[in-house]
Amino acid sequence: AQxxxxxxxxxxxxxxxxxxxxxxxxxxxxxNLFWYVQYPGQxxxxxxxxxxGDPLVKGIKGFEAEFIKSKxxxxxxxxxxxxxxxxxxxxxxxxxxxxxxxxxxxxTRLTINP
Amino acid sequence: xxxxxxxxxxxxxxxxxxxxLECSQTMGHDKMYWYQQxxxxxxxLIHYSYGVNSTEKGDLSSESTVSRIRTEHFPLTLESARPxxxxxxxxxxxxxxxxxxxxxxxxxxxxxxx
Numbered sequence: 001a002q003x004x005x006x007x008x009x010x011x012x013x014x015x016x017x018x019x020x021x022x023x024x025x026x027x028x029x030x031x032n033l034f035w036y037v038q039y040p041g042q043x044x045x046x047x048x049x050x051x052x053g054d055p056l057v058k059g060i061k062g063f064e065a066e067f068i069k070s071k072x073x074x075x076x077x078x079x080x081x082x083x084x085x086x087x088x089x090x091x092x093x094x095x096x097x098x099x100x101x102x103x104x105x106x107x108t109r110l111t112i113n114p
Numbered sequence: 115x116x117x118x119x120x121x122x123x124x125x126x127x128x129x130x131x132x133x134x135l136e137c138s139q140t141m142g143h144d145k146m147y148w149y150q151q152x153x154x155x156x157x158x159l160i161h162y163s164y165g166v167n168s169t170e171k172g173d174l175s176s177e178s179t180v181s182r183i184r185t186e187h188f189p190l191t192l193e194s195a196r197p198x199x200x201x202x203x204x205x206x207x208x209x210x211x212x213x214x215x216x217x218x219x220x221x222x223x224x225x226x227x228x
Contacts, residue, residue, distance in 0.1 A: 001173070004156075009154075032214045032215070034216075036219075042221070043118075043204075043219050043220060043221040043222065044204065044219040045219075046216060046217075046218075049214065049216065051212060051213040051214035052213060052214075090156070090157070094215065096214070099145065099162050099164065099170065100145070100208065100214075100215040101147070101159050101162060101172070101173070102147075102157075102159070102206075102217055103159075103173070104149075104156040104157045104158075105156055106154075106155060106156045107154070107155075107156060109154075
């Protein structure tokens with residue numbers, strides 16, 4: 001069974017700082033990769049996804065992620081964070097066959113201080 | 115974006131009550147999912163459905179049951195609620211786009227069993 005590990009449980013940054021959230025997964029086959037964001041009081045929203053092709057994917061709100069297959073990693077980055085990026089971030093993977101169930105990491109709570 | 119509606123948003127009930135958490139989507143998606151999320155933890159899949167009259171158990175064992183009589187409706191039922199069922203329940207549906215399956219989430223139902 002696949003699993004997802006997010007390295008940081010709580011990250012605190014100041015505005016304009018650069019961000020990198022780590023995500024590693026364990027599965028030997030082909031996967032689809034996702035980052036979801038949950039702003040306070042809101043539902044989970046898709047931030048970005050990787051299905052195939054260019055391993056560097058860009059998402060909404062200036063976020064990007066890089067898929068490194070050899071490292072089983074899909075780290076999320078943003079060059080300059082804003083106070084409005086305060087949220088919970090979840091990395092997830094799905095196997096491409098069957099029900100395409102999502103397996104989530106534990107989440108990283110990001111706090112941006114103004 | 116798909117519209118996933120979950121009701122109620124919050125529910126506080128006593129032990130032993132039967133409850134049904136509602137989930138509806140208006141996009142005609144065949145695949146639907148229920149996840150359970152404890153505070154500060156990852157989401158765990160508890161049920162999913164490929165379509166009408168299809169229901170499957172997820173990765174996390176749950177005493178809840180689901181039904182799928184109509185494409186747009188995927189309710190979750192607890193016959194006799196217990197304090198151990200206190201959690202957040204998230205419903206999702208998915209569509210195939212751009213070479214992969216994307217899941218869209220509802221706002222969730224936060225359940226407290228006293």
